[in-house]
Amino acid sequence: MNKYYNKKKDGFHSIKEYKRYQELLLLQRAGKICGLDRQIRFELLPAQYDGKKCIYRAVNYYADFTYWEDGKFVVEDCKGYRTKDYIIKAKLMYYMHHIRIRET
DSSP states (O other): OOTTOOOOBTTBSSHHHHHHHHHHHHHHHTTSEEEEEEEEEEEEEOOEEETTEEEEOOEEEEEEEEEEETTEEEEEEOOSSOOHHHHHHHHHHHHHHOOOEEEO
């Protein structure tokens, strides 16, 4: 059990994420969305170096799902709880990539 009490299912981080993926698969089969993908990495801040030494690792955000809907690129995250880290990463995602995360 992890600290947010979600249960993993079939390689997904939570049952909610698993169920949402099943819904998205149906939408893709129906032609409502296309290009469905999982766990796509977005770099929010690059690694910081002092000469050759890395002093800060890169900050990345991993989207639960990405897909195209009505010609628009969608980044979606299944949220049961909005952590402080997630809120900061969502702001950085918009600042760096001009993408608003759709929360489900």
